[in-house]
Amino acid sequence: MDLGLAGRTVLVTGGSSGVGLATVRALLAEDARVATCGRDAGNLDKAAAGLGAGPDRLYTAVCDVRDADAVHRLVDGAADRFGGLDGLVNNAGQSRMKRLADTTPEDWRDELDLKFSSVLNPLTAALPLLRASAAAAVVNVNAVLAKQPEPRLITTSAARAGILNLSKSLSAELAADGIRVNSVCLGLVDTGQWERRYTASGSVLDYDAWQAELAADRGISLGRLGRAEEVAYAIVTLLSPRASYITGTSIDVCGGVGRGIA
């Protein structure tokens, strides 16, 4: 099926690694034009070089999504290059492994700031362009934690729940502008986040065995961590004009780790 993304422009935040990078790759494969960002210039350049897309298809800029001015410059740069924007994937971010006992007030502020500004800054900057698009869609990359909190990720779980709630409000308010807003809720996906945790764990197991143990410990029905491209396909589907009647919802991409029915 033709997803109808050819020639459309999508901004994917955090496209230098993991889910963001896989989403950029999947969109380029659909002949979309893609803008993306990350904080580390070296990682961004390396990712861009691996994608093999020219400047007519790919725009990259160093940008921290917590910085509203920098995000405005990113969106303006993408609009100058491509002439508009049809999609936004709010993906940039990371989680915080902390329990209440070792969480400081600064941790709470930082986590809430990251989670909310990583959605609100790009959305605010992109809104005039999305309103002008004939088929605008926003996808917020969230986590099953939003619905199934874990005490070892207490700040992230709470912030994720807020973002899922926010996504629903946005979908209702922006429908009048023709902008669809949906979420993907991830379980455990094999990306830079888990590679860093494996390294920090000092485990004697190799990475595959460590992942298998993790999957068993967390009760993942499919018995393994997800792959970034498996999330990217769900994101691309929600961005597609073929999903024109889907808004205000979320898709779990979690291998069955979610215990809820929805």
Ligand SMILES: NC(=O)c1ccc[n+]([C@@H]2O[C@H](COP(=O)([O-])OP(=O)(O)OC[C@H]3O[C@@H](n4cnc5c(N)ncnc54)[C@H](OP(=O)(O)O)[C@@H]3O)[C@@H](O)[C@H]2O)c1
């Ligand atoms: N992997 C999982 O199991 C999992 C589970 C649930 C939710 N998620 C969420 O999925 C999203 C993607 O994560 P991932 O697993 O693909 O992680 P990843 O491999 O670490 O990639 C994260 C990407 O976001 C960028 N980034 C991080 N903070 C940023 C900031 N403040 N401003 C701009 N760019 C930023 C990173 O580049 P720089 O570091 O250079 O900025 C990188 O490109 C995140 O929001 C994460 O919390 C992941």
